Amino acid sequence: MSYLERIRACNNFESTHYRELLIDDKVYGQVQPDFAEHLTHWSDIFSVTDTQVVLNPELSDYAMRTAAVAPVLWALHQQGVIDTWVAEAYPITHSFGGYAALEIERAATNFMG
Numbered sequence: 001m002s003y004l005e006r007i008r009a010c011n012n013f014e015s016t017h018y019r020e021l022l023i024d025d026k027v028y029g030q031v032q033p034d035f036a037e038h039l040t041h042w043s044d045i046f047s048v049t050d051t052q053v054v055l056n057p058e059l060s061d062y063a064m065r066t067a068a069v070a071p072v073l074w075a076l077h078q079q080g081v082i083d084t085w086v087a088e089a090y091p092i093t094h095s096f097g098g099y100a101a102l103e104i105e106r107a108a109t110n111f112m113g
Contacts, residue, residue, distance in 0.1 A: 017032075017033075018030035018031060018032060018113065019031045019032075019033060019036045019048070019049070019050070019052050019053050020051065020052045020053070021052075021053050021055070021112055021113055022052055022053070022054045022055065023055045023065070023092070023101045023102070024057065024101070026094070028092050028094070028101060028113075029092070029112050029113030031111070031112060031113050032111070032113075035081070035111045036048050036053050038076055038079075038081050039053055039072070042072050044056065045059070045068050045069065045072060046072075055102075056068070062100060062101065062102055062103075065101060065102035066102045066103045066104075069102060069104055070104070070105070073104060073105050073108045074105075076108075076111075077105075077108075081111075082105070082107055082108050082111060085105060085107050086105070086106050086107050087105070088105070088106040088107075089103040089104070089105070090103060090104055090105065090106040090108075091103050092104060092112070
């Protein structure tokens with residue numbers, strides 16, 4: 001397989017296979033449907049539909065969002081859904097060094113898209 005063929009094989013992202021992660025009506029990530037289903041157990045924090053995972057808009061700032069999401073991610077780690085925990089905060093932004101909407105556990109970034 002040539003290098004270009006390998007790149008094409010790996011470049012298989014299809015956004016319709018994921019659910020948008022919305023914070024304040026802005027897309028911050030793409031959540032896999034299997035993981036989104038786990039978030040339905042925290043309906044006071046996440047609203048999950050067939051196409052979106054929406055963080056509760058009443059969580060209106062960085063501190064509130066971070067405090068609300070942290071125990072959810074920890075519980076999912078305890079259940080084995082998130083298989084690793086590095087205890088390192090990771091800011092969720094639109095760009096490097098940009099405004100952070102919240103912080104999550106670095107090991108959960110793959111799950112939150």
